[in-house]
Amino acid sequence: MRPKRLLLPTLVVPVLVLAACTGDDEPTDAALPQETDAEAGGGETEAETTTGGTLAEVQSRGTLNCGVNDAVPGFGVVTPEGEYEGFDIEFCRVVAAAVLGDANAVEFTALTAEARFTALQAREVDVLIRNTTWTASRDGGENASFTATTFYDGQGMMVRSDDPYQSLEDMDGTSVCVLSGTTTELNLESVFVSLGLDYEPLTFEDNDTLREAFLAERCDGWTSDKSQLAGFRATWPEDEGGPDALRILDDTMSKEPLGPVTLDGDTDWYDAVQWAVFSTIQAWEFGIDSTNVQDFMDVNPEDEPEIARFLGVDGFDSGLGLDPDFAVNVLQQVGNYEEIYNRTVGTDGLGLEPGQNNLWTEGGLLYAPPYR
Amino acid sequence: MSTRPDVEVKRPPPWRDERVLRVAVQVIFLAGVAAVVWLLASNLVRNMQAQGMRTDFGFLDQTAGFTLSGTDFSSRDTIWDALLVGLRNTLVVSIWGIVLATVLGVLVGIARLSTNWLVRKCAAGYVEALRNVPLIVFLLFLYLAVLQQLPRISDAITGGGFVLSNRGLYTPWIEIAEGSGLFLAVCAAALLLAVVVGIWRTRRFDATGKPHHRVLWGLGVFLVIALVAWFILDRPVALSIPVLDERRVTGGYEMTVEHGALLFGLVLYMAAFIAEIVRGSILAVPRGQTEAANALGLSGFQRYRQVILPQAMRIAVPPTGNEYISLAKNSALGIAIAFPELLRVTRIAIGQGQPAPQLIGIMMLLYLAISLLLSLIVNIVNRRLAARGT
Numbered sequence: 001m002r003p004k005r006l007l008l009p010t011l012v013v014p015v016l017v018l019a020a021c022t023g024d025d026e027p028t029d030a031a032l033p034q035e036t037d038a039e040a041g042g043g044e045t046e047a048e049t050t051t052g053g054t055l056a057e058v059q060s061r062g063t064l065n066c067g068v069n070d071a072v073p074g075f076g077v078v079t080p081e082g083e084y085e086g087f088d089i090e091f092c093r094v095v096a097a098a099v100l101g102d103a104n105a106v107e108f109t110a111l112t113a114e115a116r117f118t119a120l121q122a123r124e125v126d127v128l129i130r131n132t133t134w135t136a137s138r139d140g141g142e143n144a145s146f147t148a149t150t151f152y153d154g155q156g157m158m159v160r161s162d163d164p165y166q167s168l169e170d171m172d173g174t175s176v177c178v179l180s181g182t183t184t185e186l187n188l189e190s191v192f193v194s195l196g197l198d199y200e201p202l203t204f205e206d207n208d209t210l211r212e213a214f215l216a217e218r219c220d221g222w223t224s225d226k227s228q229l230a231g232f233r234a235t236w237p238e239d240e241g242g243p244d245a246l247r248i249l250d251d252t253m254s255k256e257p258l259g260p261v262t263l264d265g266d267t268d269w270y271d272a273v274q275w276a277v278f279s280t281i282q283a284w285e286f287g288i289d290s291t292n293v294q295d296f297m298d299v300n301p302e303d304e305p306e307i308a309r310f311l312g313v314d315g316f317d318s319g320l321g322l323d324p325d326f327a328v329n330v331l332q333q334v335g336n337y338e339e340i341y342n343r344t345v346g347t348d349g350l351g352l353e354p355g356q357n358n359l360w361t362e363g364g365l366l367y368a369p370p371y372r
Numbered sequence: 373m374s375t376r377p378d379v380e381v382k383r384p385p386p387w388r389d390e391r392v393l394r395v396a397v398q399v400i401f402l403a404g405v406a407a408v409v410w411l412l413a414s415n416l417v418r419n420m421q422a423q424g425m426r427t428d429f430g431f432l433d434q435t436a437g438f439t440l441s442g443t444d445f446s447s448r449d450t451i452w453d454a455l456l457v458g459l460r461n462t463l464v465v466s467i468w469g470i471v472l473a474t475v476l477g478v479l480v481g482i483a484r485l486s487t488n489w490l491v492r493k494c495a496a497g498y499v500e501a502l503r504n505v506p507l508i509v510f511l512l513f514l515y516l517a518v519l520q521q522l523p524r525i526s527d528a529i530t531g532g533g534f535v536l537s538n539r540g541l542y543t544p545w546i547e548i549a550e551g552s553g554l555f556l557a558v559c560a561a562a563l564l565l566a567v568v569v570g571i572w573r574t575r576r577f578d579a580t581g582k583p584h585h586r587v588l589w590g591l592g593v594f595l596v597i598a599l600v601a602w603f604i605l606d607r608p609v610a611l612s613i614p615v616l617d618e619r620r621v622t623g624g625y626e627m628t629v630e631h632g633a634l635l636f637g638l639v640l641y642m643a644a645f646i647a648e649i650v651r652g653s654i655l656a657v658p659r660g661q662t663e664a665a666n667a668l669g670l671s672g673f674q675r676y677r678q679v680i681l682p683q684a685m686r687i688a689v690p691p692t693g694n695e696y697i698s699l700a701k702n703s704a705l706g707i708a709i710a711f712p713e714l715l716r717v718t719r720i721a722i723g724q725g726q727p728a729p730q731l732i733g734i735m736m737l738l739y740l741a742i743s744l745l746l747s748l749i750v751n752i753v754n755r756r757l758a759a760r761g762t
Contacts, residue, residue, distance in 0.1 A: 114723030121423065141725045143423050173619040175441075175525075175539055181723020186437045189447045200539070202441045202630075203720065204710050209516075213710070216520035218538050218629065264424060 054262070054269035055099065055321050058126055063105045066092035067125035070110035071207040073231035074350040075131050084108045087344040088129040091150055091260060091277065093334045095127060098276035098326040103333035112206055114181030117142040120263055127273055128261040131225060133183045143264040146257075147274040148281075152356040152365050153256035155187050156226035157249045158233060161241075163220060168195060168251045175200040177210050177219035187254040188223050207232075215240060225256050227345060227352060234350045271320050278368040279327040282310060283336035285359055285368065290335040293328060310371045318371070337366065416729060431726050438720055440712040442540070442628035451721055455731075458717030459738055465631070465713065466700040466742065469638040473699060474692070476639060477646025482676070484651045495647065502644035508705055510641055515633035515709040522629070525619050533613045535621055541632050542614035545625035552608030555601055562597035566590035630711035634703065642699045646692055653688035654680055686757050693750030697743050704739075714738060 058064055068088055069076030076086040089108070097103040111119050111130055120128045121143055131153075132138075134146040157176075159165045165174075168191065176192075178185050180203035192199050202219050204210035211232065214222050222229065226248060233246045260277060262270045283289065286307055288296050293311070301308035309316040312324030323329070334340065345352045358364025386392045420427050432452040439447050445457045483495035502510070520538050523529060528537035535542040548556070570590040577584035602609065614624025627635070657680050665675040706713040712720075718735040722728045 114719050117725070118722070118728055121425070137725050141426075143425060180438070180720045185720075186447075186724065189437065189439050193447065200441055201439050202710055203438070203712075205707060205716075205719070209708070209710065212516050213520060216516065216538060217524050218520050 054126055054266050055272050058099055058269075062100065063107050064092065064096040064099060064127070065107045065109060065125045066095070067109050067111045067116055067119050067128040067130055068092060069130045070108075072131060072228050073235045074345040074352075075228065075231065076110075076129075078110070085344070087151065087340065087349075088131060090334055090340040090344060091129050091280075092127070094280055094330050094340075095129075095260070095273050095276045097329040097333045098279065098322055099272055101323060101326075101329045103329070112181070113179050114205070116181075117144060120144065120261060123263070126262075126269070129259075131228065131258045132261050133225075133256045133258060135183055138261075144261045145264050145266075145270050147260045147262065147270060148277040148368075149257040149259040149365075150277055151227065151258040153225040153227050153258055154252035155184050155223060155254040155256055156229050156252060158222045158224075158229040158246055159220060159249065160217070161245055161247050165220070165249065167249055168192075168197070168253075171199060171221060172197045173199065174220035175202055175218070176221040176223055177202050177204065177214050178223050179204055179207060179210060182224075183254070183256065184224050191253045223253070225258070226252070227350070230352055231345070231350050268321055272322055275318070275320050275322065275371075276326070276330065278371070279310075279330050280335070280337040280340060281359070281366045281368040282371055283327065283331055284338045284366075285361065286310065288331060288336060289339050290331055290333075293331040297328065306371070316372075420727075420729065426727055427730075429730055431730070434726075436721070436724075438724055440717065440720075441710070442626070442631055443712060445712075451726055454717050454721060455714070455734065455738075458712060458714040461631075461706075461712055461717075462700070462703050462714040462742070465635050465638065465703045465706070465711075469635055469642065469699050469703070470696050472635075472639040473642040473646055473695075476643035477692075478650050480643060480647035481650025481654065484647060485654055499644045499647050502641055503648070507637070507641050507702055508708055511633060511637040511705055511709055514637045514640075515630065519629040519633050525616075525621070528616055530616055533624070535614045535616050535624070538629055540621070540629060541627045542621050542624045543627070544611055544613045545623075547610050547612035547623070549608045549610070552605070555605050555608040558601040558605075559594075559598050562594045562601075565597065566594040569593050628711070630706070630709050633709050634706040634711045634713070638699055638702060642695055642702075645695050649688050649691045649695065650684065653684035656687050657683045689750065689754045689757060693747060693754070696750065697746050700742050700746060701739065 066089075068084060069086075070078045070084065072086070074086055076084065076088045079085055092106050092108065093103040096106045109119065109125050111125070111128070113130075116128055116130055116132065117138070119125050128144075129150075131151070132144075132146075133153075134149065138144050139146060157168060157171070159171075165171050171192075176188060176199055178188050178201055185201070185203060188201060202213065204213065210222070213219055222232070224232075229248050233243050233248065236243050236246055260273050262273055283293075286296075288307070288311075296307055297311055297313055299307055299313065301314040305314075308314045311328050312326070315324055317324050335343070341354065341357060342348050344350075346354065354364065356365045358366060360367040383389065417427050432455075433450050435448050436445075436451050436454045437447050438454075439445060440454065440457055443457050443461070445454060480495045480498060483491050484499065486492045486495070519541075522536055522538040525537040525539045528535050530536075533544040567590065570586040573584040573586035573589050576582065577586075612623040612625075614621050614626075661679055661683065662675065665679040670678065703713055704715040707716045707719065710716075714735055718731050722731055
């Protein structure tokens, strides 16, 4: 009964839809020399041919296609003026500044949790920066490569303040709202099953409908990454009681390392994105930010060789395919990690404590490899 | 042929022979379609393999890890089980939707032709309001603005055996005890017997012209047998009434508000279209039929039941069949209101890292199967109605 080896007949229909997106005519404008070599090698190396060129493709296109969230305050949200803003959005700009020298050369694509990997696989976006948790099966099964983690998060549970729940154990027989296609959906199930709790999970396609349902008290709890919950709590409407109407329980259900994602098999592009992220962390460690980067560019390479190398003052080329002064572009146009954090989710944004999202020298988990 | 042998000899060469050309064009066209399909399929498979994506169907046996609200699906069941649960939900909503939309649609359709001004205008208002709103908007309205605004489960509305809350709608339901297969078998047999009795009454009516009362007879036969069996077999079937206990409801039939919103939304919406079909079909029955019925002294109900509706049915069946198929397909809109029907389940599975091309392929085949099955049934009904001459 189970159709397991009926690949071709079943594929015939969807293929009409999908072939257009996964077509191999993508890298036409990428004029890398190694590309022609690979092409001569035969059809089997096609993946390398296509993926080898994302960096060159982005640079020749002049804009970065960034897959983001548009409904999570603090991380990725569309303002009433129609602008994207948030922590993840800033990192799209960081990558654009590093790769293209222009932080504004970004085309944002809002993606649902469920569609994000498909969009990446179909090359609709060059990089996915959409509070995406790094897991083994996503690394393995989704053809995704996770670059440096930009945000260390954990799953939490938000309830209404006037409800009696103090911890997860109190939540027997409740109904919990969760976004589908997320790691949270799976964690929720394993945590509640291991606690022996009976509950009703209610999975939604998008955060807006979920928010409506929570507002209507359709569900007793709302589970997601704690940072996201904090964002929703901070922007809770005043006529519904404002942020004080909601509580986030102390329980942390999981580890949620969030970071930019690229497609497997494209190491040049992966490295470029990764080092763009590292540059913001390294700058923080050096104490360089958007306000003082100009002063640092005047340092004597003999006195501060590391900073000079990092800012490309001495013309050091890492071979990453980025301009020697890419870090200057990043810092001038966007800023270092601390600035980005404070602006979006920290003191000037959602008001989250840095927690683990602090420099390794300060007891946090942010650690950039040496730039040499 | 033998009289004009020279004509037969003068056959044109194959490249100008119309019969050959006709066949050739079709063969070439088919080959072209097959080539395009093959090209696209092999392109997809090659690209998926090049990207290291799996192209087999083994993932269907993996445990799902996710759960589906309002179902007995557990996270330890397989992806294939999840798809079956989605298919079941789609079928349940479609079948109930078709039954209820037909009943409501016929009533509203008749009401639109009522001689009572208020009834006529109310029906017209209903049809126009529903028909001119996008279905998804209506579903979201019903879900977000109506059903979710019901009280929370802890202070749900109870009464008459019903429990209404914004978590679910609970109604009394028949509870079948374990091992009551014998009782169900007896019921099935009784139903069969009732049909046989009905046919016998009809035959007798045809032969003698005495009133047949076939529905009463059939119902009587069924009820007597079922009741006797129910007592003999120690009451295997009972009525289960939902009872609210703080945040939990036990017993009865649970319909989550998502399920309710989708079902009622589809029913109310499609009934408006069916009402218009019914109205048009009734109007299409020649006026002389009504006058003849009146001349015979039939009552208003008899006129509809015996004269107008049987003729209107024939006209109404094919377009109504289209509405049924459209209702079944529209059930996929449950995705917008968190109801785990087939599309929703497929998307959840894809979101959890299962391969999209295979899953979408399976889903499309299942929807195709549902639609083809529905149109097959409608065609059979249509043929039977058309064959039965007046």
